[in-house]
Amino acid sequence: MPIETTLTARLGIQQPILSAPMAGIAGARLVAAVSEAGGFGILGCGYGDRTWVEQETAKLRACRAPFGIGFITWSLAKQPELLDIALAAKPRAIMLSFGDPKPFCSRIKRSGTLLICQVQTEEMAKEALDAGADILIAQGTEAGGHGASRTTLDIVPAVVDLAAGRVPVVAAGGLADGRGLAAMMMLGASGVLLGTRFYASIECDADDEAKQRICAATSGTTTRGVVFDFTRSIFWPAPFTLRSLTNDHVRRWTGREVELIQNLSAVSAEYAAAKAARNFDIAGVFAGEAVGLIHDVPHAAEIVDRITGEAEQILSGRRNSTTMAQAVAAR
Amino acid sequence: MWPDRRIIDLFKIEFPILLAPMAGAIDAELAIAVAQGGGLPSVPCALLAPEKAREQVNIVRQRVSAPINLNFFCHKAVEADPAREAIWRQRLAPYYRELGLDPAAPINSANRAPFNAAFCEVVEELKPEVVSFHFGLPDQNLLKRVKATGAIVMSSATIVREAIWLEEHGADVIIAQGAEAGGHRAMFLTDNIAEQPGTFALVPQVVDAVKVPVIAAGGIADGRGIAAAFALGAAGVQVGSAYLRCPESKVSALIRAALALASDDSTVITNVMTGRPARAVVNRAMREMGPVCPDAPAFPHSAAALAPLKLAAEKLGKVDFTSLWAGQAVRLGREMPAAEVTRALAGGALARMGKLAN
Numbered sequence: 279m280p281i282e283t284t285l286t287a288r289l290g291i292q293q294p295i296l297s298a299p300m301a302g303i304a305g306a307r308l309v310a311a312v313s314e315a316g317g318f319g320i321l322g323c324g325y326g327d328r329t330w331v332e333q334e335t336a337k338l339r340a341c342r343a344p345f346g347i348g349f350i351t352w353s354l355a356k357q358p359e360l361l362d363i364a365l366a367a368k369p370r371a372i373m374l375s376f377g378d379p380k381p382f383c384s385r386i387k388r389s390g391t392l393l394i395c396q397v398q399t400e401e402m403a404k405e406a407l408d409a410g411a412d413i414l415i416a417q418g419t420e421a422g423g424h425g426a427s428r429t430t431l432d433i434v435p436a437v438v439d440l441a442a443g444r445v446p447v448v449a450a451g452g453l454a455d456g457r458g459l460a461a462m463m464m465l466g467a468s469g470v471l472l473g474t475r476f477y478a479s480i481e482c483d484a485d486d487e488a489k490q491r492i493c494a495a496t497s498g499t500t501t502r503g504v505v506f507d508f509t510r511s512i513f514w515p516a517p518f519t520l521r522s523l524t525n526d527h528v529r530r531w532t533g534r535e536v537e538l539i540q541n542l543s544a545v546s547a548e549y550a551a552a553k554a555a556r557n558f559d560i561a562g563v564f565a566g567e568a569v570g571l572i573h574d575v576p577h578a579a580e581i582v583d584r585i586t587g588e589a590e591q592i593l594s595g596r597r598n599s600t601t602m603a604q605a606v607a608a609r
Numbered sequence: 610m611w612p613d614r615r616i617i618d619l620f621k622i623e624f625p626i627l628l629a630p631m632a633g634a635i636d637a638e639l640a641i642a643v644a645q646g647g648g649l650p651s652v653p654c655a656l657l658a659p660e661k662a663r664e665q666v667n668i669v670r671q672r673v674s675a676p677i678n679l680n681f682f683c684h685k686a687v688e689a690d691p692a693r694e695a696i697w698r699q700r701l702a703p704y705y706r707e708l709g710l711d712p713a714a715p716i717n718s719a720n721r722a723p724f725n726a727a728f729c730e731v732v733e734e735l736k737p738e739v740v741s742f743h744f745g746l747p748d749q750n751l752l753k754r755v756k757a758t759g760a761i762v763m764s765s766a767t768i769v770r771e772a773i774w775l776e777e778h779g780a781d782v783i784i785a786q787g788a789e790a791g792g793h794r795a796m797f798l799t800d801n802i803a804e805q806p807g808t809f810a811l812v813p814q815v816v817d818a819v820k821v822p823v824i825a826a827g828g829i830a831d832g833r834g835i836a837a838a839f840a841l842g843a844a845g846v847q848v849g850s851a852y853l854r855c856p857e858s859k860v861s862a863l864i865r866a867a868l869a870l871a872s873d874d875s876t877v878i879t880n881v882m883t884g885r886p887a888r889a890v891v892n893r894a895m896r897e898m899g900p901v902c903p904d905a906p907a908f909p910h911s912a913a914a915l916a917p918l919k920l921a922a923e924k925l926g927k928v929d930f931t932s933l934w935a936g937q938a939v940r941l942g943r944e945m946p947a948a949e950v951t952r953a954l955a956g957g958a959l960a961r962m963g964k965l966a967n
Binding site for chain 1: 789
């Protein structure tokens with residue numbers, strides 16, 4: 279059964295579940311799978327590889343359900359023409375994260391496309407509302423990949439209060455199951471955006487070994503920092519840092535970032551080699567704190583179904599002391 | 610209706626809301642008020658001598674017939690290391706001089722004693738319904754004696770591994786303490802602050818890893834946060850910051866003023882104040898030496914040399930060296946009687962859950 283919220287109405291979708299625009303790995307295959315399952319897939323255009331964007335948006339023309347296309351705002355500012363390629367694919371929404379959305383607003387709006395803005399502070403939420411955002415995503419520090427410092431429990435209700443019903447608020451960061459969706463609806467959000475959970479799906483274009491690392495990881499094995507960005511010579515503006523699984527590379531360089539920069543060419547070469555060799559003790563797996571909730575690599579559609587089924591059970595009050603006790607006894 | 614009644618039934622309380630045992634900030638007065646509101650009253654003993662702890666429990670028992678949670682620290686006590694003390698005192702010397710204090714004057718040692726035989730006798734004598742520990746569990750002999758009194762034993766986990774350890778070592782209830790929580794991080798199997806998960810990422814993972822009921826703690830200070838914690842599988846919540854500015858708290862006027870000014874991004878995790886990671890509103894000491902400072906002596910010895918500075922600065926109306934323990938929800942703290950806060954929290958949560966069920 280669909281979970282109807284202001285978000286599902288606004289986007290014209292069945293389930294209030296968005297897949298995150300994970301750079302380069304949230305390709306057309308994942309987007310279509312999530313959207314066709316009733317959720318809302320968002321293409322991860324990342325740092326703007328034009329060929330990739332053209333190729334993946336072309337594939338999305340065949341998608342039968344509404345979908346979105348996501349950009350890193352400060353990166354898009356360097357290649358604004360990519361927005362035209364994206365809009366030509368007729369997405370239901372463009373999602374902008376990490377930077378000032380204003381310069382792109384009128385083009386997005388003129389085309390009749392909705393604008394989704396991801397924010398990490400109240401200040402950014404105000405900026406996005408002023409720019410005309412149709413949907414806000416409040417992202418907590420638990421999220422994998424890039425983000426900032428405030429936690430989901432802290433930032434979601436703060437942005438919900440700020441939006442005051444004018445636009446739907448989606449929660450992101452540390453969520454991976456139906457409990458997370460139900461909890462965020464309790465906080466006043468009208469949907470969730472999930473990255474790491476869809477990373478470990480069949481349709482995600484990530485390395486299988488990286489997906490297995492996510493399945494094996496438990497809570498308390500991710501770190502937020504700048505080591506991978508520095509290593510890849512991608513210098514993000516403050517306050518954004520990156521959360522990843524804690525691997526040998528993170529352990530080696532955290533707290534020694536200046537030294538890393540001093541040895542950048544050697545470290546980058548080593549990193550590139552490790553990546554090519556699929557050695558994830560060094561290559562990064564950009565995952566969030568929900569890793570401990572993820573134990574398998576199913577189809578994206580199954581993820582959408584599981585989450586909505588579980589959330590519905592909780593929201594309707596059908597999960598209670600008795601069912602919890604049964605679940606515990608079954609372990 | 611509460612979807613999960615395991616904590617309500619186990620503790621025999623009206624609402625599944627626990628008062629966080631905030632040592633130094635609360636005493637019997639606030640505990641009594643929370644009990645009157647239907648929550649579980651807690652008496653923090655970390656800063657008390659055994660006879661004082663006894664006195665506090667007796668005050669609560671005289672006024673309310675509620676179950677009581679007696680809370681203790683159970684860190685491994687380490688002797689002060691003279692070399693590190695010297696470095697620390699040197700680091701603090703400019704502040705001493707600024708406040709007209711002699712940097713070389715003798716100082717009292719820090720006063721946070723771990724749970725020991727003397728405290729255990731207090732537990733055996735008073736038989737509190739719940740005994741909770743911070744930083745793991747005491748050694749098996751002491752724990753056995755505590756359990757023999759019939760007390761429900763509770764302790765906090767900051768990562769899944771700690772939760773599993775606590776269950777294996779005899780905890781009856783586990784508090785999942787997320788990174789948002791104020792005061793000392795309960796961490797005892799890890800010292801990596803950077804890896805501490807947020808409450809809402811941690812709670813469902815702990816729920817999946819253990820069979821005992823899980824209480825969510827950290828950043829929860831209103832009805833919607835409680836409703837959300839239950840959706841994640843928690844059977845109760847522990848609330849601290851929401852009570853800090855209640856009239857019954859013993860937080861000083863100076864600290865109250867500082868807390869009232871705090872916003873959502875005013876707190877950080879620091880080791881400067883006591884030597885152990887703890888979340889507090891940023892003060893001058895944390896800003897200028899931390900928030901994490903390698904020179905801070907091991908817990909609880911950092912606090913010793915800070916104590917004279919705290920006193921002198923407070924006389925001037927400044928909280929430069931005062932521990933302003935608070936969680937990320939500090940701005941949700943309310944200046945209203947704690948019994949009313951408790952009922953408002955419970956009512957808000959129930960309303961939220963009821964609304965979404967329809």
